Amino acid sequence: MSGLFSFSRLAALLIxxxxxxxxxxxxFGMMLGVPLMQLVLFGYAINSDPKALPAALVSLSQDHYxxxxxxxxxxxxxxxxxxxxxxxxxxxxxxxxxxxxxVVTIPSDFARRVDRGQRPQILIEADATDPSAASGxxxxxxxxxxxxxxxxxxxxxxxxAPEDRxxxxxxxxxxxxxxxxxxxxxxxxxxxxxxxxxxxxxxxxTRERERGTMENxxxxxxxxxxxxxxxxxxxxxxGAVQVAVILGAAKLLFAIPFVGCLSLxxxxxxxxxxxxxxxxxxxxxxARTQMQALQLxxxxxxxxxxxxxxxxxxxxxxxxxxxxxxxxxxxxxxRIIRAVMLKGADFPTVAFETGIxxxxxxxxxxxxxxxxxxxxx
Amino acid sequence: MQAEMNAIDVRGLVKRFGDKTVVNDxxxxxxxxxxxxxxxxxxxxxxTTIRIMCGLLTPDEGEGTVLGxxxxxxxxxxxxEVGYMTQRFSFYEDLTIAENLSFVARLYDLKPVGxxxxxxxxxxxxxxxxxxxxxxxxxxxxxxxxLAACIMHQPxxxxxxxxxxxxDPKARRDFWDEIHRLAADGLTVLVSTHYMDEAERCHxxxxxxxxxxxxxxxxxxxxxxxxxxxxLVDGPKLETLAxxxxxxxxxxxVAPFGASxxxxxxxxxALKAALADLEGRAGVTVSRGETSLEDVFIQFMANSTDNxx
Numbered sequence: 001m002s003g004l005f006s007f008s009r010l011a012a013l014l015i016x017x018x019x020x021x022x023x024x025x026x027x028f029g030m031m032l033g034v035p036l037m038q039l040v041l042f043g044y045a046i047n048s049d050p051k052a053l054p055a056a057l058v059s060l061s062q063d064h065y066x067x068x069x070x071x072x073x074x075x076x077x078x079x080x081x082x083x084x085x086x087x088x089x090x091x092x093x094x095x096x097x098x099x100x101x102x103v104v105t106i107p108s109d110f111a112r113r114v115d116r117g118q119r120p121q122i123l124i125e126a127d128a129t130d131p132s133a134a135s136g137x138x139x140x141x142x143x144x145x146x147x148x149x150x151x152x153x154x155x156x157x158x159x160x161a162p163e164d165r166x167x168x169x170x171x172x173x174x175x176x177x178x179x180x181x182x183x184x185x186x187x188x189x190x191x192x193x194x195x196x197x198x199x200x201x202x203x204x205x206t207r208e209r210e211r212g213t214m215e216n217x218x219x220x221x222x223x224x225x226x227x228x229x230x231x232x233x234x235x236x237x238x239g240a241v242q243v244a245v246i247l248g249a250a251k252l253l254f255a256i257p258f259v260g261c262l263s264l265x266x267x268x269x270x271x272x273x274x275x276x277x278x279x280x281x282x283x284x285x286x287a288r289t290q291m292q293a294l295q296l297x298x299x300x301x302x303x304x305x306x307x308x309x310x311x312x313x314x315x316x317x318x319x320x321x322x323x324x325x326x327x328x329x330x331x332x333x334x335r336i337i338r339a340v341m342l343k344g345a346d347f348p349t350v351a352f353e354t355g356i357x358x359x360x361x362x363x364x365x366x367x368x369x370x371x372x373x374x375x376x377x
Numbered sequence: 378m379q380a381e382m383n384a385i386d387v388r389g390l391v392k393r394f395g396d397k398t399v400v401n402d403x404x405x406x407x408x409x410x411x412x413x414x415x416x417x418x419x420x421x422x423x424x425t426t427i428r429i430m431c432g433l434l435t436p437d438e439g440e441g442t443v444l445g446x447x448x449x450x451x452x453x454x455x456x457x458e459v460g461y462m463t464q465r466f467s468f469y470e471d472l473t474i475a476e477n478l479s480f481v482a483r484l485y486d487l488k489p490v491g492x493x494x495x496x497x498x499x500x501x502x503x504x505x506x507x508x509x510x511x512x513x514x515x516x517x518x519x520x521x522x523x524l525a526a527c528i529m530h531q532p533x534x535x536x537x538x539x540x541x542x543x544x545d546p547k548a549r550r551d552f553w554d555e556i557h558r559l560a561a562d563g564l565t566v567l568v569s570t571h572y573m574d575e576a577e578r579c580h581x582x583x584x585x586x587x588x589x590x591x592x593x594x595x596x597x598x599x600x601x602x603x604x605x606x607x608x609l610v611d612g613p614k615l616e617t618l619a620x621x622x623x624x625x626x627x628x629x630x631v632a633p634f635g636a637s638x639x640x641x642x643x644x645x646x647a648l649k650a651a652l653a654d655l656e657g658r659a660g661v662t663v664s665r666g667e668t669s670l671e672d673v674f675i676q677f678m679a680n681s682t683d684n685x686x
Contacts, residue, residue: 211467211469213468215463215467216461216463216467219431220456220485221453221484222484
């Protein structure tokens with residue numbers, strides 16, 4: 001055997017490495033779980049040409065022409081008319097809260113204009129905060145609706161005069177130029193907060209355990225609630241600094257419009273960050289080492305970024321993926337921040353999503369306090 | 378609380394981890410103001426027993442009181458009155474000495490914090506190094522800091538888990554002087570150790586082996602009750618002699634101590650017979666010696682069954 005390389009020494013190192021790999025269950029699970037998760041999420045859940053987008057119909061005219069057009073639109077699979085509302089204001093609120101991506105308005109004189117041979121108009125408003133999400137649906141709209149109308153009137157498409165054709169007015173709301181940064185940068189605030197807050201707090205208890213200081217801490221009179229709050233509250237300050245930096249950069253570097261109320265956004269951020277630090281703390285009551293805590297954090301990040309609507313349109317995912325997406329605080333925060341920053345939503349509009357974030361706080365804190373062992377048993 | 382009540386009064390403690398019984402039916406009484414040494418081989422259940430007493434572990438069976446508080450239900454009250462010094466240094470290495478002490482002072486609601494910290498630093502002789510990171514202290518100083526932090530809230534009971542492991546003899550001597558000074562003021566101390574000289578500094582010792590309490594009493598009592606007889610054998614080629622003696626019936630331990638061999642057995646007549654023919658050998662002398670505490674412990678360890686498998 002030469003002094004520089006020996007197969008038996010290499011074998012010793014390889015064997016030791018494999019033994020350690022096998023002992024560390026979580027790492028082993030990550031190696032199998034992460035590729036599988038990525039495969040399923042990318043393969044099945046993500047769709048950059050989303051179908052069945054929720055839409056609201058403001059139909060002021062109850063006539064057979066309108067019904068024909070609406071069913072033709074639904075047949076394209078792009079639109080799913082979940083809401084039929086009577087007023088524009090109601091439709092506006094649905095769009096601001098993110099409940100619908102489209103509002104189709106058929107004016108009250110629609111049938112009269114068709115019958116008189118005047119050129120009929122419909123208005124379609126699209127939530128363009130995510131420019132890619134709505135583009136497919138908008139591009140099919142004009143021809144589909146127009147042809148449906150001609151069919152209903154019994155006019156062959158080849159013989160249709162210009163005034164027979166439907167005039168579709170498209171409003172790209174909130175982001176008329178279709179700038180994708182408008183969608184990405186506010187989302188980044190949520191993603192960056194999630195990354196740092198969860199990661200930092202996930203090692204909170206494991207670090208004490210690894211350094212042996214946990215035993216001492218437990219032997220002293222500190223209650224689980226005190227320990228939990230003591231561990232997570234400092235990160236609210238870190239979060240506040242991050243929020244200031246990102247919002248400042250959004251304004252200065254990317255010129256992202258901020259049409260909503262800043263204090264409403266900050267209040268939502270506070271609720272979101274509290275949910276995140278408690279989630280991190282919950283992870284640290286589960287993990288045994290700092291390494292495991294970071295792995296669990298990563299295991300949580302991947303689906304939350306892919307399924308929250310940050311990278312891909314939330315509505316474009318299959319129903320199961322949307323349900324899964326609803327379980328991440330990030331999903332709800334993204335809806336709030338996009339609504340407040342870009343759409344100028346007021347508190348009642350985002351109250352439901354904020355309430356869900358608050359629910360996460362209760363769940364995580366309750367779970368963490370339950371998991372926390374006051375003893376070393 | 379009655380003054381005559383024992384500081385520690387536990388009966389039939391049992392603790393299992395999985396299917397391994399780490400503490401098996403341990404009963405222990407420690408009077409107030411007493412210094413009790415807790416001895417036993419590695420893995421014998423000393424640390425587990427101490428952790429049960431300070432509320433860090435819940436016993437599977439057994440009951441008792443610590444400082445008059447129920448072991449099972451009044452853990453928080455016990456924690457307020459007990460000082461526990463862990464085997465491994467468990468203060469924050471990335472905090473300074475003063476910061477560590479303030480942390481402890483605040484956790485115990487000591488007011489004003491500054492006064493308590495300053496006084497503790499002064500008692501320790503660390504005032505000049507108050508802003509040094511605890512992680513940069515030597516082993517002996519870490520141990521002193523840990524002790525100072527444990528007694529800052531003036532506990533009534535001090536539980537020390539191998540406090541002097543890896544500490545030089547001078548620091549150990551100082552440490553024990555401090556323990557005796559504290560005990561004189563009425564503090565009760567339960568200290569686990571591997572060192573025989575430390576055991577001899579205790580008022581009383583308890584010996585635990587593989588979870589079972591084997592002996593308890595003063596050092597003289599324990600040595601006497603062990604009923605061992607010791608002979609000192611001097612002469613040339615002690616190693617060969619030792620190997621030869623180990624095979625003889627009646628000889629239970631042979632250990633070299635300096636220039637002589639300690640030959641120990643529990644049956645005096647058998648041991649005498651085993652050594653009878655040595656008298657005639659050239660240069661070999663056999664004399665009656667005193668059984669040491671260490672001889673007794675080795676005997677305990679040899680006799681107790683190992684359940685560590």
